[in-house]
Amino acid sequence: MDEERKCGLYLLIIGLLCTFGIVMFKGMICYLLYVIAVPCLLYGIGSYLIPKTRRKNAGRLPFRGF
Amino acid sequence: MISSIIGQLFGIVPFGDIVFGFSEFSIIGFVVALIFTIVVYLTKPEKQLEAQKFRVEDKLEVVSLEELKIRRMMAIVCGIATAGAMLTYDLFDYALFLTLVGIANIGIVSAVKKDWVLNASYQYGLIAMIATLPLFGSAGMILAKTGTLSLFELPKIPTSLLFEKIIFAAGMAGETGIAPFYASKAEMFRAPGSPYILMIHLSSLLLIVRTVEILLTI
Amino acid sequence: MDSSIINVVNLTIHAFLVGSLLLGLHRKIIARIQGRPGPPIIQYLLHTIKFYVKEITFPITAGNPLYIFVALLDVSVWLTALIIAIDLKSSLLIIIGIYVLQKIVEHGCGLSSGSPYGKIGGVRSVFSAAAEVPLFAVVAAIYLTTHSVLISDILNYQSIHGSLLFKMPICAFAFFILLVSKAPNSPFGIVKGKDIVSGYMTEHYGLLASIIYIAEAIAYFALLWIFIAVFIGPWVVSHPLITLAVMVGLTVILAFVNGLTPLLAPHHSVMLQMTIAGLVLCDVLYRLIMGG
Amino acid sequence: MDLFNLNLAIVLFIIGNFVGLEYSYRRYTTPYTEKKIDKIALILSVVGGLLINTPLYVVGCFLIGFPLGMRPGYGRIEFVVGGIIALLTYLLLNSY
Numbered sequence: 028m029d030e031e032r033k034c035g036l037y038l039l040i041i042g043l044l045c046t047f048g049i050v051m052f053k054g055m056i057c058y059l060l061y062v063i064a065v066p067c068l069l070y071g072i073g074s075y076l077i078p079k080t081r082r083k084n085a086g087r088l089p090f091r092g093f
Numbered sequence: 094m095i096s097s098i099i100g101q102l103f104g105i106v107p108f109g110d111i112v113f114g115f116s117e118f119s120i121i122g123f124v125v126a127l128i129f130t131i132v133v134y135l136t137k138p139e140k141q142l143e144a145q146k147f148r149v150e151d152k153l154e155v156v157s158l159e160e161l162k163i164r165r166m167m168a169i170v171c172g173i174a175t176a177g178a179m180l181t182y183d184l185f186d187y188a189l190f191l192t193l194v195g196i197a198n199i200g201i202v203s204a205v206k207k208d209w210v211l212n213a214s215y216q217y218g219l220i221a222m223i224a225t226l227p228l229f230g231s232a233g234m235i236l237a238k239t240g241t242l243s244l245f246e247l248p249k250i251p252t253s254l255l256f257e258k259i260i261f262a263a264g265m266a267g268e269t270g271i272a273p274f275y276a277s278k279a280e281m282f283r284a285p286g287s288p289y290i291l292m293i294h295l296s297s298l299l300l301i302v303r304t305v306e307i308l309l310t311i
Numbered sequence: 312m313d314s315s316i317i318n319v320v321n322l323t324i325h326a327f328l329v330g331s332l333l334l335g336l337h338r339k340i341i342a343r344i345q346g347r348p349g350p351p352i353i354q355y356l357l358h359t360i361k362f363y364v365k366e367i368t369f370p371i372t373a374g375n376p377l378y379i380f381v382a383l384l385d386v387s388v389w390l391t392a393l394i395i396a397i398d399l400k401s402s403l404l405i406i407i408g409i410y411v412l413q414k415i416v417e418h419g420c421g422l423s424s425g426s427p428y429g430k431i432g433g434v435r436s437v438f439s440a441a442a443e444v445p446l447f448a449v450v451a452a453i454y455l456t457t458h459s460v461l462i463s464d465i466l467n468y469q470s471i472h473g474s475l476l477f478k479m480p481i482c483a484f485a486f487f488i489l490l491v492s493k494a495p496n497s498p499f500g501i502v503k504g505k506d507i508v509s510g511y512m513t514e515h516y517g518l519l520a521s522i523i524y525i526a527e528a529i530a531y532f533a534l535l536w537i538f539i540a541v542f543i544g545p546w547v548v549s550h551p552l553i554t555l556a557v558m559v560g561l562t563v564i565l566a567f568v569n570g571l572t573p574l575l576a577p578h579h580s581v582m583l584q585m586t587i588a589g590l591v592l593c594d595v596l597y598r599l600i601m602g603g
Numbered sequence: 604m605d606l607f608n609l610n611l612a613i614v615l616f617i618i619g620n621f622v623g624l625e626y627s628y629r630r631y632t633t634p635y636t637e638k639k640i641d642k643i644a645l646i647l648s649v650v651g652g653l654l655i656n657t658p659l660y661v662v663g664c665f666l667i668g669f670p671l672g673m674r675p676g677y678g679r680i681e682f683v684v685g686g687i688i689a690l691l692t693y694l695l696l697n698s699y
Contacts, residue, residue: 030369030375031367031368031369034375034376034379038383049316057315057316058316058319058394061316061319061320061390061394062387062390062391062394063387065323065386065387065390066382066383066384066385066386066387066390066522067383069383069386069522069525070379070382070383070518070522073363073364073518073521073522074518076363076364077364077365077366077367077517077518078364078365078366079366080366080367080368081366082368085368
């Protein structure tokens with residue numbers, strides 16, 4: 028598993044836990060969990076939709092002599 | 094009165110002289126400062142690509158380990174001081190936290206081996222030291238005038254504190270290095286090691302907002 | 312489960328869709344001003360969806376996890392703004408704190424990737440923070456007039472005394488400048504100027520760019536809403552359809568401002584914003600001395 | 604109208620835009636035309652302009668989005684006609 032998907036997995040777990048928390052709790056904490064859950068789920072789901080990279084040297088910035 | 098500025102007040106923790114208060118505003122600030130401190134602790138510094146004179150290639154700059162450790166520690170101290178400054182409801186405490194943030198900011202860049210960065214931090218240090226005088230001076234004047242430094246008591250006392258507020262704002266401006274004193278701090282942001290530099294920026298911006306809140310309250 | 316969360320979900324989707332469409336409209340109008348046909352107004356949304364399924368790799372120079380964290384923080388920050396401003400109608404001061412965090416995001420995005428273009432974008436964002444944050448002296452002026460910075464209290468004040476736009480035109484102008492500097496292609500947009508590729512977003516591409524686009528759509532909606540609520544009045548924000556109409560109007564004005572002005576040089580941009588902030592500070596001092 | 608119904612209308616408006624875009628790219632190959640009116644888009648736009656003031660406003664949003672979403676250089680006149688009809692109907696219905 029490459030690094031992008033590993034990060035995605037962690038964030039997906041956090042996002043799902045927060046969603047579970049939203050269902051369980053009441054009051055102000057719901058808002059807090061919602062704010063954490065949305066971006067985590069966005070990245071977590073997205074990281075499994077994107078294709079695998081086809082670059083030769085993944086992660087190298089295209090600069091002079093680098 | 095006080096809740097018309099900071100939102101709902103959830104509770105206070107009387108901790109001797111140091112009173113911590115939890116309102117909507119301070120909780121958000123506290124959580125943000127803590128989360129950033131954790132992220133800064135976890136993050137490895139980035140490597141920068143720099144253009145060189147008379148050469149075609151760019152140079153890759155890597156932050157060494159001994160430079161990294163002391164800077165990370167100072168960044169964490171800075172984060173904890175910012176988190177404390179968000180919660181405290183005592184003017185003297187707040188001024189202390191503000192100075193601590195100023196000291197930690199210099200500490201963050203002190204290990205960088207680049208002379209322009211060290212120059213900038215030296216100038217910023219001078220400004221920060223000079224700014225402690227109006228900061229603590231105004232806190233002392235407020236104490237002498239009203240007999241209290243608690244931010245819960247101060248709004249109830251019907252005294253005009255305009256002059257003290259202006260001095261306090263000037264002290265804060267010097268300590269966090271905003272607009273008029275900005276030139277002293279600008280070169281510090283070019284140092285390598287983005288998470289630590291981010292902490293400088295974060296602490297000063299959060300403290301500005303908090304100072305605005307305090308000045309509107311008292 | 313709280314039923315208010317369903318409201319918030321609804322609001323989030325509304326903000327995202329409306330913000331995207333308005334940004335698309337903004338781009339279309341600028342194109343028409345310049346004599347081009349311009350893309351259809353759903354182009355911003357299509358970009359967001361397209362980038363959402365594009366590959367990413369982390370640059371080897373990047374400082375992880377800050378590199379991902381700042382992009383996610385951008386969404387969090389503007390969702391918080393949405394909840395605080397529109398759902399809870401709480402303190403305007405918290406909104407400043409959130410705007411300040413947006414500056415942190417720009418700075419962090421730029422510097423965490425290690426790219427020179429991103430670095431210049433991040434450092435420029437720090438410069439413009441020195442000029443944009445003082446514009447929030449507006450809040451002090453509002454406090455001196457309405458004796459509260461809670462948005463609900465400001466709305467109540469306006470329903471009794473009439474709209475604040477005519478009571479404090481200088482403050483409204485300063486806040487409008489803030490909107491201009493947040494809109495794309497603005498004269499104050501030194502952070503994302505085309506001379507430095509895409510500024511702080513240069514190394515955030517693919518999925519991360521899509522997440523930042525989502526955050527920007529929400530941010531555009533939230534800032535327009537705050538301007539409408541604070542300066543125009545409660546009768547506009549009471550009905551979502553009227554709010555939408557006023558937002559379209561504001562977007563047309565912003566598009567004309569941005570389409571007809573050139574991008575300023577960094578120091579000119581900062582000096583101009585500082586001048587306006589100084590004007591607001593003079594206004595605040597006047598109100599303070601006259602007993603507001 | 605509450606926020607949920609408005610969201611529904613906006614989503615259908617976006618889908619209408621998308622369908623219009625897809626349709627016009629399949630039908631036309633030249634990038635720009637002048638003084639040429641697409642009959643289907645015109646009909647849909649007029650129907651949408653009429654429907655947008657009725658309880659079926661969601662469908663109206665879908666139909667009026669169709670000419671607006673067409674590829675650059677197409678569908679302007681159609682959209683303007685639909686918009687004017689929608690405005691006139693609104694004024695007619697609310698004048699009593």
